[in-house]
Amino acid sequence: MARDISPSCKKCRREGEKLFLKGERCLSEKCALSRRGAKEHSRFVRRTSAYAQQLKEKQKLRLMYGMLEGQFRRFFELADKRGNPAIELLLLLERRLDNVVYRIGWAESRPQARQLVRHGHVAVGGKKVDIPSYSVQADDIVTLSSPDSSFAQEKTEHVDSNRLAPWMSVEGKQNRIRITRLPAAEDVAEIPVNTQLVVELYSK
Numbered sequence: 001m002a003r004d005i006s007p008s009c010k011k012c013r014r015e016g017e018k019l020f021l022k023g024e025r026c027l028s029e030k031c032a033l034s035r036r037g038a039k040e041h042s043r044f045v046r047r048t049s050a051y052a053q054q055l056k057e058k059q060k061l062r063l064m065y066g067m068l069e070g071q072f073r074r075f076f077e078l079a080d081k082r083g084n085p086a087i088e089l090l091l092l093l094e095r096r097l098d099n100v101v102y103r104i105g106w107a108e109s110r111p112q113a114r115q116l117v118r119h120g121h122v123a124v125g126g127k128k129v130d131i132p133s134y135s136v137q138a139d140d141i142v143t144l145s146s147p148d149s150s151f152a153q154e155k156t157e158h159v160d161s162n163r164l165a166p167w168m169s170v171e172g173k174q175n176r177i178r179i180t181r182l183p184a185a186e187d188v189a190e191i192p193v194n195t196q197l198v199v200e201l202y203s204k
Contacts, residue, residue, distance in 0.1 A: 019064050021109055054201035061193045065093050066110050071133065076202050085202075086195040090188040094165075097122065098132035100142060103165045104177050106155045121145055140179040147175045 062072045079088035093099060098114040101122055107113035114132045116122055122129060123145040124136065136142065144152040152175055159174040167183045170176070 017060070019060065021063070021066075021111055051201070054197040057194050057197040058201050061089075061093075061195065061198060064110070064193070065096065065099065066114055066132075073202070076198070080202075086199050087185050087188070089195055089198065090191055090193075091183050091185075092135070094183045094188060095135045096132060097124070097129060097134040097136060097142075100136055100168075100177075100179070104142070104168065105158045105160060105163065106144070121151070136179050138179055138181050141171065142177045142179065144175050147173070 058072075062069065065072075067075070075092050076085060076089055079085040079092055082088040082092075094103075098110055098117050101107050101113035101116055102110045106122075107116055117132045117134075118130055120128050120130045121144055123143050124134065124140050126141070126143075128145045144155060146152055156174045159170065159177075161170045161174070164170065164177070165183070166187055167179060167181045169178050169180050171178045
């Protein structure tokens with residue numbers, strides 16, 4: 001399966017802002033963007049075209065969720081069939097299993113969450129799922145595949161029920177997370193991307 005292996009810090013510098021691809025490192029003094037600043041393409045200030053703004057927002061969202069262009073385009077096409085693509089795209093991205101693992105707190109970043117899923121550490125409904133793009137459903141129970149292992153116990157310590165996404169809840173032990181409902185528009189309002197520009201880009 002194709003995947004993007006380019007350095008995370010270079011992606012942030014290229015986009016000119018933090019995409020939080022390396023967890024706590026992004027909040028520390030070790031963050032490359034904080035130390036070096038955004039990548040300078042030219043010493044002259046140029047007017048940003050509408051297309052460049054649209055492309056920037058698309059790239060930012062795609063990189064935040066760790067997707068290649070083809071897969072991201074398919075998500076957009078599916079969102080476009082569901083209604084308002086500017087909202088539906090975010091809702092579909094939030095339902096990805098790797099994002100769910102990140103939102104739970106089992107991983108510090110989405111790339112780390114994707115690795116946990118790929119390595120078979122996550123189960124949905126009692127069945128191991130190793131597909132990061134797997135889309136969770138309402139009432140799904142997401143757990144670590146070996147809940148009694150020291151690895152699972154270590155990950156569970158990072159779960160704070162008060163910080164879970166509003167559409168998740170802890171059931172009993174903290175390694176059992178229920179998807180109480182599907183994410184709604186108000187749940188994605190704080191995601192720092194102008195998805196309307198993404199819609200305009202793909203609608204050309």
